[in-house]
Amino acid sequence: xxxxxxxxxxxxxxxxxxxxxxxxGLRRRDGSVEDxxxxxxxxxxxxxxxxxxxxxxxxxxxxxxxxLLKVMCGIYSPTHGSVTVEGDIACLFELATGFEMEATxxxxxxxxxxxxxxxxxxxxxxxxxxxEFTELGDALDRPxxxxxxxxxxRLGFAVSTAISPDVLLLDEVIASGDMRFQEKAQRRLAxxxxxxxxxxxxxxxxxxxxxxxxxxxxxDQGRLRMDGPxxxxxxAYSAFAG
Amino acid sequence: xxxxxxxxxxxRFGQRQAxxxxxxxxxxxxxxxxxxxxxxxxLGILWAVLxxxxxxxxxxxxxxxxxxxxxQTFLPYLFLNLTLWAFFVSCLDxxxxxxxxxxxxxxxxARVPLLAYPLRMVMAAFVTLLxxxxxxxxxxxxxGGRPSIGWLWAIPGLGAWFLFGIAIxxxxxxxxxxxxxxxxxxxxxxxxxxxxxxxxFPSSLLVAHGLQPxxxxxxxxxLLMIVQVPLLFGDRPPIEHYVAVVLTLVVLLGLxxxxxxxxxxxxxxxx
Numbered sequence: 001x002x003x004x005x006x007x008x009x010x011x012x013x014x015x016x017x018x019x020x021x022x023x024x025g026l027r028r029r030d031g032s033v034e035d036x037x038x039x040x041x042x043x044x045x046x047x048x049x050x051x052x053x054x055x056x057x058x059x060x061x062x063x064x065x066x067x068l069l070k071v072m073c074g075i076y077s078p079t080h081g082s083v084t085v086e087g088d089i090a091c092l093f094e095l096a097t098g099f100e101m102e103a104t105x106x107x108x109x110x111x112x113x114x115x116x117x118x119x120x121x122x123x124x125x126x127x128x129x130x131x132e133f134t135e136l137g138d139a140l141d142r143p144x145x146x147x148x149x150x151x152x153x154r155l156g157f158a159v160s161t162a163i164s165p166d167v168l169l170l171d172e173v174i175a176s177g178d179m180r181f182q183e184k185a186q187r188r189l190a191x192x193x194x195x196x197x198x199x200x201x202x203x204x205x206x207x208x209x210x211x212x213x214x215x216x217x218x219x220d221q222g223r224l225r226m227d228g229p230x231x232x233x234x235x236a237y238s239a240f241a242g
Numbered sequence: 243x244x245x246x247x248x249x250x251x252x253x254r255f256g257q258r259q260a261x262x263x264x265x266x267x268x269x270x271x272x273x274x275x276x277x278x279x280x281x282x283x284x285l286g287i288l289w290a291v292l293x294x295x296x297x298x299x300x301x302x303x304x305x306x307x308x309x310x311x312x313x314q315t316f317l318p319y320l321f322l323n324l325t326l327w328a329f330f331v332s333c334l335d336x337x338x339x340x341x342x343x344x345x346x347x348x349x350x351x352a353r354v355p356l357l358a359y360p361l362r363m364v365m366a367a368f369v370t371l372l373x374x375x376x377x378x379x380x381x382x383x384x385x386g387g388r389p390s391i392g393w394l395w396a397i398p399g400l401g402a403w404f405l406f407g408i409a410i411x412x413x414x415x416x417x418x419x420x421x422x423x424x425x426x427x428x429x430x431x432x433x434x435x436x437x438x439x440x441x442x443f444p445s446s447l448l449v450a451h452g453l454q455p456x457x458x459x460x461x462x463x464x465l466l467m468i469v470q471v472p473l474l475f476g477d478r479p480p481i482e483h484y485v486a487v488v489l490t491l492v493v494l495l496g497l498x499x500x501x502x503x504x505x506x507x508x509x510x511x512x513x
Contacts, residue, residue, distance in 0.1 A: 012511050018423045074353045077507035091352070098346035102282075103274045111274070114267045115351045 002049040007081035009042040041067040043222045051197045056209035059219035065202040069169045087166030095156030105140035112159040126162050133158040168196040264358035272365035290370045291377040294324040318382045323441040325374035336363030337411030338418035345513045356502045360411035390476030399468035409494035419512045461490040
């Protein structure tokens with residue numbers, strides 16, 4: 001179950017990062033540096049996702065879709081309101097970031113596995129499967145700074161999908177990788193989705209949303225503009241986004 | 243407000259075990275740091291030992307003459323001090339970038355206890371410290387020191403250094419993430435502290451010039467003593483040093499842990 005109660009998230013304004021900026025701020029007596037640039041990414045979101053639900057999130061760029069996922073998984077804490085998630089939760093965001101560039105593929109599998117909450121023993125157990133799934137072969141022995149974008153995605157995807165969570169948050173992760181890998185990735189993802197009790201998916205592809213979700217949320221400038229059966233919401237959104 | 247559930251360790255094991263898990267994460271990252279540091283240079287791991295040793299040899303020759311102390315006792319003293327000092331500086335400098343370097347993890351992958359990131363730097367620095375101490379012991383033996391059961395007193399001393407490292411790396415990490423160019427001030431402060439602490443000169447020199455307060459109120463002096471006395475003299479350090487160290491640790495660790503707890507929701511916005 002996921003429950004969001006009146007969740008508002010305001011990103012603090014760009015802070016004075018250097019002593020000079022801070023001193024300039026002091027000279028303006030208020031000590032603030034461009035305080036009006038605080039961005040409210042989510043406003044008063046109320047949401048209940050019961051077990052078994054499949055939810056798609058749609059909206060224009062910058063509407064707060066990814067931020068909403070990051071609030072659900074705890075990377076961002078809401079400025080107001082509260083978030084409750086019951087069950088084991090996993091999120092797949094941008095897969096091509098968060099690597100230790102000088103380290104080998106193997107070591108990056110280990111690192112990411114630990115960060116995602118796998119125990120060292122679980123990682124040892126799944127290492128072979130993960131490596132096999134990446135199809136990177138000998139490249140796993142090389143520092144990942146030599147990898148191409150597609151290889152990063154393979155690596156990130158393989159590790160991130162090695163867990164089977166109750167609550168799965170997906171953010172258009174399958175955008176990269178070659179055709180063959182995409183197919184394979186889709187299958188693996190479908191498996192994971194089947195096993196998960198709750199799926200929350202962010203996508204710009206209405207087809208994907210229709211295919212995988214029963215319910216859709218339309219976010220507009222940080223507000224929940226519509227929440228309902230997938231076809232109705234997509235229809236309204238399409239009319240709006242034209 | 244209740245703590246939101248998070249992806250990753252907290253969700254899987256609950257909060258307490260998430261902290262234990264943070265140690266696994268920190269050690270994995272520290273291991274990578276060490277591998278990179280020691281396999282990317284030709285001399286590899288030797289560097290960790292060679293650089294303080296060279297410093298000690300140079301300073302020892304010059305200052306030994308100036309202070310009219312015998313090289314035989316002065317060189318091990320210097321080498322030990324410089325090795326411990328290198329750990330101190332690594333913790334501050336490594337700590338300073340610990341969160342910034344982990345931005346990709348903190349923002350994109352999952353929320354793990356923040357302590358993991360400074361701890362990573364401390365663990366790597368501590369392994370380097372232990373290697374350095376092996377060389378120190380070797381030098382002590384070469385200069386006629388004899389193995390002594392009293393050396394074991396260095397073990398609680400090193401434990402204290404490890405905790406001290408965690409505290410200063412965390413504090414440095416939070417401060418430097420909050421204000422990026424603090425590192426310049428930090429560098430000057432480290433330099434000043436280097437000259438104020440009896441590292442390159444015997445502490446008796448300060449006492450002789452009526453500067454005893456510089457010793458009494460300098461936590462680093464007491465931290466140095468609880469490793470120095472065992473290794474150089476094979477003795478138990480005087481109790482007052484332990485008292486000073488424990489007080490220092492209580493204050494610094496308290497500040498560090500309270501700080502990490504306080505910024506756990508905000509730090510992500512500073513990156």
